[in-house]
Amino acid sequence: MDKANFEIVGNVGKVEMLFAHLKRILKMGRLRLRGPNGARDEFLLAATAQNLRKLAKLRPNPHKRSAFAA
Numbered sequence: 116m117d118k119a120n121f122e123i124v125g126n127v128g129k130v131e132m133l134f135a136h137l138k139r140i141l142k143m144g145r146l147r148l149r150g151p152n153g154a155r156d157e158f159l160l161a162a163t164a165q166n167l168r169k170l171a172k173l174r175p176n177p178h179k180r181s182a183f184a185a
Contacts, residue, residue, distance in 0.1 A: 137161055 137143040141161055148157045 133165065137165065141165070 141164060143157075144156045144163050146157050148154060
């Protein structure tokens, strides 16, 4: 396998983990809205929630004290 194939396999793993998280943590095992538009809207809402969780993890918590603070 060359470098490009390893990158593809790595990206597939990341995508699979995101879908697993949607299904298990956000309980998105089954779409509840009917029709293609409903499914699209529900999936976009779930993806937005997932991105907001990632963004919140990147933001420093001002209420947590640093181990190096006096």
